[in-house]
Amino acid sequence: MSKAKVATVWLDGCSGCHMSFLDMDERILDLAGKMDLVYSPLVDFKVFPEQVDVTLVEGAVSSEEDIEKIRHIRQHTKILVALGDCAVTSNVPSMRNPIGREAILKRAYIENVQVKPHLPTVDIPRLAPNARPIHEIVTVDAFIPGCPPHADLIYRTVADLLDGKTPDMTGTRFG
Ligand code: SF4
16 A cells, blocks of 8 residues: 655744654654655655645744745645644734734834844745634644644544544644
8 A cells, every 4th residue: 555645844833843743753653654754844855746645734824925835735735734723723923913014024124123124025935914824725624733732632633644534633622
């Protein structure tokens, strides 16, 4: 039987969800019997593959680049999973929403800078007006809450999905 193709993606998050993924420790070897990690910050493949079976997404959608990325990933993924509270609810990145994009940029790049303060126009992805959970942009098939999500929950969810089951979220607390 061929192995499932699995990807993990990092949008506007702190990488804590990926650290929790690694906290599955030796259970990653169990999963490795059923899956290949084909794209991830944890591996060295730089192009999102044409077709992925399961993609776990960490982080909120906060920039125009994130919006393009998540739409592209959705088109090339069978089962899309929101990994962690930033992806599920927008969590920490959404703390900027009530302040407003322009005020945040001014504070970070002009008011708090002493040498050549200016708003960036190149190299930095343009911020979206608000940070949003990924289900507001694309359809999400499964949610793994937590900040970060517990490694046990990540393992159970990924193992269920690889076995073709609907993940059992009984007892899982959202928010
Ligand atoms: Fe970091 Fe928590 Fe957001 Fe995961 S959910 S990216 S651990 S802030």
